[in-house]
Amino acid sequence: MRxxxxxxxxxxxxxxxxxxxxxVVLNLAxxxxxxxxxxxxxxxxxxxxAIVSATLKRATPLALLxxxxxxxxxxxVLNIGADGQFLAGATASxxxxxFLADFPPPVVLCGGLLAxxxxxxxxxxxxxxxxxxxxxxxxxxxxxxxxxxxxxxxYLVRGPLQEPTHSYPQSAVLPAAGRLPQLVVGERLHLxxxxxxxxCVAAAWIFDRTAAGFRARAxxxxxxxxxxxxxxxxxxxxxxxxxxxxxxxxxxxxxxxxGVTYALYEGLSPGYGYTAIAVxxxxxxxxxxxxxxxxFFGALGAGADAVQRxxxxxxxxxxxxxxxxxxxxxxxxxxxxxxxxxGAR
Amino acid sequence: MSGLPSDLVDAAIxxxxxxxxxxxxxxxxxxxxVLNIGIEGAMCLAALAxxxxxxxxxxxxxxxxxxxxxxxxxGLFALVVVRFRxxxxxxxxxISMLALGLSxxxxxxxxxxxxxxxxxxxxxxxxxxxxxxxxxxxxAFAQPFPTYLFYGAGLGVAWFLYRxxxxxxxxxxxxxxxxxxxxxxxxxxxxxxxxxxSGLFAGLGGAxxxxxxxxxxxxxxxxxxxxxxxAVVALGRWTPAGVILGSLLFGIAxxxxxxxxxxxxxxxxxxxxxxxxxxxxxxxALLGGSRAAPASLGRSLDAPG
Numbered sequence: 001m002r003x004x005x006x007x008x009x010x011x012x013x014x015x016x017x018x019x020x021x022x023x024v025v026l027n028l029a030x031x032x033x034x035x036x037x038x039x040x041x042x043x044x045x046x047x048x049x050a051i052v053s054a055t056l057k058r059a060t061p062l063a064l065l066x067x068x069x070x071x072x073x074x075x076x077v078l079n080i081g082a083d084g085q086f087l088a089g090a091t092a093s094x095x096x097x098x099f100l101a102d103f104p105p106p107v108v109l110c111g112g113l114l115a116x117x118x119x120x121x122x123x124x125x126x127x128x129x130x131x132x133x134x135x136x137x138x139x140x141x142x143x144x145x146x147x148x149x150x151x152x153x154x155y156l157v158r159g160p161l162q163e164p165t166h167s168y169p170q171s172a173v174l175p176a177a178g179r180l181p182q183l184v185v186g187e188r189l190h191l192x193x194x195x196x197x198x199x200c201v202a203a204a205w206i207f208d209r210t211a212a213g214f215r216a217r218a219x220x221x222x223x224x225x226x227x228x229x230x231x232x233x234x235x236x237x238x239x240x241x242x243x244x245x246x247x248x249x250x251x252x253x254x255x256x257x258x259g260v261t262y263a264l265y266e267g268l269s270p271g272y273g274y275t276a277i278a279v280x281x282x283x284x285x286x287x288x289x290x291x292x293x294x295x296f297f298g299a300l301g302a303g304a305d306a307v308q309r310x311x312x313x314x315x316x317x318x319x320x321x322x323x324x325x326x327x328x329x330x331x332x333x334x335x336x337x338x339x340x341x342x343g344a345r
Numbered sequence: 346m347s348g349l350p351s352d353l354v355d356a357a358i359x360x361x362x363x364x365x366x367x368x369x370x371x372x373x374x375x376x377x378x379v380l381n382i383g384i385e386g387a388m389c390l391a392a393l394a395x396x397x398x399x400x401x402x403x404x405x406x407x408x409x410x411x412x413x414x415x416x417x418x419x420g421l422f423a424l425v426v427v428r429f430r431x432x433x434x435x436x437x438x439x440i441s442m443l444a445l446g447l448s449x450x451x452x453x454x455x456x457x458x459x460x461x462x463x464x465x466x467x468x469x470x471x472x473x474x475x476x477x478x479x480x481x482x483x484x485a486f487a488q489p490f491p492t493y494l495f496y497g498a499g500l501g502v503a504w505f506l507y508r509x510x511x512x513x514x515x516x517x518x519x520x521x522x523x524x525x526x527x528x529x530x531x532x533x534x535x536x537x538x539x540x541x542x543s544g545l546f547a548g549l550g551g552a553x554x555x556x557x558x559x560x561x562x563x564x565x566x567x568x569x570x571x572x573x574x575x576a577v578v579a580l581g582r583w584t585p586a587g588v589i590l591g592s593l594l595f596g597i598a599x600x601x602x603x604x605x606x607x608x609x610x611x612x613x614x615x616x617x618x619x620x621x622x623x624x625x626x627x628x629x630a631l632l633g634g635s636r637a638a639p640a641s642l643g644r645s646l647d648a649p650g
């Protein structure tokens with residue numbers, strides 16, 4: 001059960017191959033590849049606005065979710081429920097923001113952030129509890145909880161959290177006090193981007209410089225050795241890693257709801273939680289690499305949106321590229337032991 | 346859809362079939378020691394292929410095209426997982442992303458210019474004389490071919506797993522591939538064959554959605570049924586009888602959505618949609634999680650061959 005943690009050069013080569021394969025598929029499907037490529041490039045990098053308001057804005061949740069996935073994977077927990085934890089975080093943030101609407105902006109924003117962390121962490125804690133108490137594997141529980149979360153959001157935006165006129169399946173629009181400030185005037189990049197950068201730096205520091213990070217990596221590398229030689233409780237470490245992973249995913253949900261959409265609605269996540277797996281692996285589960293991979297997938301998503309508008313290619317094509325990247329990485333000669341034997345089930 | 350008991354039986358049986366077919370395939374592959382999450386994507390791409398073939402050559406061709414597509418998609422999974430010994434859950438997730446994205450792209454490329462949603466003819470209901478006339482449960486015996494295929498495959502797989510040397514080898518690959526190798530068998534070859542079988546059944550399940558039920562294709566048509574099939578296998582304690590019962594439980598849970606809609610009660614639709622997933626988690630917890638799983642499930646083989 002090993003995965004390769006690629007070097008930067010290998011990652012770039014793999015990305016080029018994946019994009020190339022996608023181009024061949026598009027060509028076979030009868031699209032004008034040159035036009036698609038041109039539209040994608042302009043959508044992702046064509047102007048300052050494209051870079052800031054499209055690529056970096058989209059990279060923000062992907063970086064946070066990529067870090068969330070990397071934290072879990074490093075500790076040997078296969079958390080494929082980042083999507084559900086993201087939605088749980090966004091839901092809690094929106095509820096808290098609306099509840100605190102009359103307070104000064106810092107109070108509203110801090111309340112929203114804390115609620116987001118709590119929402120994502122508790123959704124992950126549910127999976128952790130199901131494993132420790134009932135031996136339900138995380139792979140199954142986190143996956144199923146994604147669907148529960150998506151349907152719960154669908155219920156809430158038609159029920160308790162629906163906007164006051166009860167006409168649309170979405171929450172009330174967040175008050176100005178609950179909106180994350182923009183980093184560049186007139187552009188859509190918000191303070192959440194800073195959170196993503198901070199998360200990358202903090203995760204790097206925790207993994208490389210602290211005892212807790214060392215214990216997590218030890219459990220991920222060889223749980224039995226960590227327990228017998230290091231006196232570490234693998235179960236405890238895995239539970240904590242999964243809950244922290246969920247909390248980080250919750251921050252991503254907060255950033256998206258309070259920084260981009262200003263409301264909760266179904267389809268808030270176009271599969272961010274799944275793309276995040278590609279982000280984490282392409283980044284070699286290392287925070288700096290995850291940040292770089294998030295910018296790539298942010299650009300890919302921004303480009304795919306532009307292509308859907310301009311050339312009529314469905315934006316889902318971006319997930320084909322993400323999938324090819326994951327498959328390519330998994331086929332590399334593996335060095336890093338990803339998940340302990342019992343963790344895979 | 347009214348709320349008559351016989352309509353509910355019909356709805357439950359119909360909802361159980363695509364999930365059940367996929368779950369039979371997943372049962373085979375998991376007993377060989379491989380967890381194939383890619384069946385969700387295989388189902389969806391197979392549904393599209395089935396729709397294309399059915400519009401050209403009829404619903405039977407659609408069923409065949411679905412099965413073939415399922416095998417092709419999981420063939421890629423087999424290459425990555427058996428030949429390159431990739432982490433199975435991640436490879437399966439990627440295969441699903443790949444096939445779902447491809448089906449959306451191809452659907453758009455092929456049908457975006459048509460104004461109205463194209464439809465294909467669906468397979469007729471085959472009434473079993475006598476049984477189909479029984480009150481209430483009669484509709485269970487007036488179903489299209491894939492439904493009977495599902496129950497027949499359940500019986501066939503039970504016979505194969507427990508009464509043949511091939512089935513014994515397959516179960517051994519899932520419990521202790523090393524021991525299997527010492528008696529001169531090749532676990533890698535067995536797992537490759539089992540993965541292909543899971544693709545075949547997932548493809549049949551995806552095709553069933555088109556040629557036995559909807560008569561058309563929509564993006565993300567599988568809608569999580571492949572993932573539910575994986576849960577059904579765990580729910581059924583990795584046995585054919587358990588898989589059939591688990592699929593029926595899901596069918597009943599889904600048909601209750603119609604009761605909710607028909608009766609106009611206050612249970613919101615989205616909560617009803619979440620019910621099957623919550624039920625699975627509850628059932629998994631109460632039945633003891635993965636303790637009945639094949640001992641080697643999800644692990645890559647130590648050595649090629």
